[in-house]
Amino acid sequence: MQLVIPLSRTGTPLFRQVYLGLRQNILSGVLRAGDRLPSSRDLAEQLGISRTIVVLAYEHLLSEGFVEGRTGSGTYVSAGLRGTNPRVPGKPAQIRLSRFGMASESAAARVNFLLPRRPVLRYDFAYGRAQVSEFPFEVWGRSLLHKARSASVEKIDYAPAAGSVALRNAICDHLRRSRAVVCEPSQVIVVNGSQQALDLVARVLIERGDSVAIEDPQYQGTREVLRACRARIHPVRVDREGLNPAKLPKGARVVFVTPSHQFPTGAILPLARRMALLEWAKRNQAVIVEDDYDGEFRYEGHPLESLQGLDTEGRVIYIGTFSRTIFSALRIGYLIAPQSLVRAFTTAKWLCDRHTPTLEQETLAEFIASGMYERHLHRIRRRNAARRAALLDSVQKYIADRAELTGDGAGAHIVLWPKTHDSEDAIVARAAGSGVGVYGISGYFLARPAPPGLMLGYSRLNEQEIREGIKRLGDVL
Numbered sequence: 001m002q003l004v005i006p007l008s009r010t011g012t013p014l015f016r017q018v019y020l021g022l023r024q025n026i027l028s029g030v031l032r033a034g035d036r037l038p039s040s041r042d043l044a045e046q047l048g049i050s051r052t053i054v055v056l057a058y059e060h061l062l063s064e065g066f067v068e069g070r071t072g073s074g075t076y077v078s079a080g081l082r083g084t085n086p087r088v089p090g091k092p093a094q095i096r097l098s099r100f101g102m103a104s105e106s107a108a109a110r111v112n113f114l115l116p117r118r119p120v121l122r123y124d125f126a127y128g129r130a131q132v133s134e135f136p137f138e139v140w141g142r143s144l145l146h147k148a149r150s151a152s153v154e155k156i157d158y159a160p161a162a163g164s165v166a167l168r169n170a171i172c173d174h175l176r177r178s179r180a181v182v183c184e185p186s187q188v189i190v191v192n193g194s195q196q197a198l199d200l201v202a203r204v205l206i207e208r209g210d211s212v213a214i215e216d217p218q219y220q221g222t223r224e225v226l227r228a229c230r231a232r233i234h235p236v237r238v239d240r241e242g243l244n245p246a247k248l249p250k251g252a253r254v255v256f257v258t259p260s261h262q263f264p265t266g267a268i269l270p271l272a273r274r275m276a277l278l279e280w281a282k283r284n285q286a287v288i289v290e291d292d293y294d295g296e297f298r299y300e301g302h303p304l305e306s307l308q309g310l311d312t313e314g315r316v317i318y319i320g321t322f323s324r325t326i327f328s329a330l331r332i333g334y335l336i337a338p339q340s341l342v343r344a345f346t347t348a349k350w351l352c353d354r355h356t357p358t359l360e361q362e363t364l365a366e367f368i369a370s371g372m373y374e375r376h377l378h379r380i381r382r383r384n385a386a387r388r389a390a391l392l393d394s395v396q397k398y399i400a401d402r403a404e405l406t407g408d409g410a411g412a413h414i415v416l417w418p419k420t421h422d423s424e425d426a427i428v429a430r431a432a433g434s435g436v437g438v439y440g441i442s443g444y445f446l447a448r449p450a451p452p453g454l455m456l457g458y459s460r461l462n463e464q465e466i467r468e469g470i471k472r473l474g475d476v477l
Helices: 014-027 040-047 051-063 099-106 137-150 165-179 193-205 220-228 271-284 339-353 358-369 372-398 424-433 463-476
Strands: 067-070 074-077 188-191 211-216 232-237 254-257 287-291 316-321 333-336 403-406 413-418 454-457
Touching: 014 051, 040 051, 051 067, 099 220, 137 358, 165 188, 165 316, 165 358, 188 193, 188 339, 193 220, 193 254, 193 287, 193 316, 193 333, 193 339, 211 220, 220 232, 254 271, 271 287, 358 372, 372 403, 372 413, 372 463, 424 454, 424 463
Parallel strands: 211 232, 211 254, 254 287, 287 316
Antiparallel strands: 067 074, 188 333, 316 333, 403 413, 413 454
């Protein structure tokens, strides 16, 4: 019997390729129940490989029940596979989705749109990215290796759902110092990035049909989580000072805000509005979700303390992440829950994925407790300040009055609002044609019409690249 089994000398082991080829011939009906396979010697000669390889492939088929050996006769396709017929493509099964499944499917085009450009542009002002080139990976790697080598059985077993005790203590100490967050380690829930924190908030607090207020424009991850849980979303248009509490609907159960550097406009919520927002929540028996995604970066004046630090009634849920300050692939964030909600959030975290990876948590705890994290933040702030200065100077020099600038007081991105009548997409396309990557803001708005704007991150470009990129963007505008 002559069998066609394509083989490659690279990648998958040869015995595995032979096994998969024979298995496919059996499942597709080329080899039917009771058919005799070539002897291992014959098949090895046909394929030009060692007989040992074929024997090993036959042993795998035998162990899985695809074939059976008959003493003195050879190897045959198992009689138990009599129902095997050549596979004919059929009509795809129509599988009913849940409401969450349908919401997820409809959101596919609205999430993950900030992907690396192809081809990569020379002056790419990508935003929402950590400065990975400046992270001390050697120090991190040594610490992670030490944790892995010295880990006890208990350390590599299932861990507390709320997170490593050492990391919860470290996060709590850091937030008290740097963001004036008022918390105890018991209130810290370690999560897989801030996106999981948003998902947990929706699962724990929001029922279908509940009225929820969000900033407009807003982070699409928040918006889509709320859509998936079928909340009634009320977008509140932000101005130069962020969200105006006077415009919040009375019946809203929850409001999601980014007060330290509004995403995506970059507005900073002043103290008067923070106090008014807390008063609104008290009057309406509502909850405030504070997403402090890049509150570590402020360049002028004294940092405004967190909204959570002003809360005296336990109405603020504080969310943070290490994706912007360390690296995104770490996937470690945190949620600071009011004491009354700790049990519900801890159990919800357990139901989602049991717990966040332990060794990475322990490494991060040591990184923070040792002072390395503070020193790393200081370096990033200093470098970002230099980049920001180059950016602002270049915008003034090459763009001047052709666009309005907002969001430069904190964070690591700004927004330019062009005064041209050209469409946002046209400007983005022309800029790309000049090797400059800028990103439209209109996709973050819910209410229409959305004003055209360009988001420019500056954390991954040096000063020279920033100046040249802005010069080219000025030519485009």
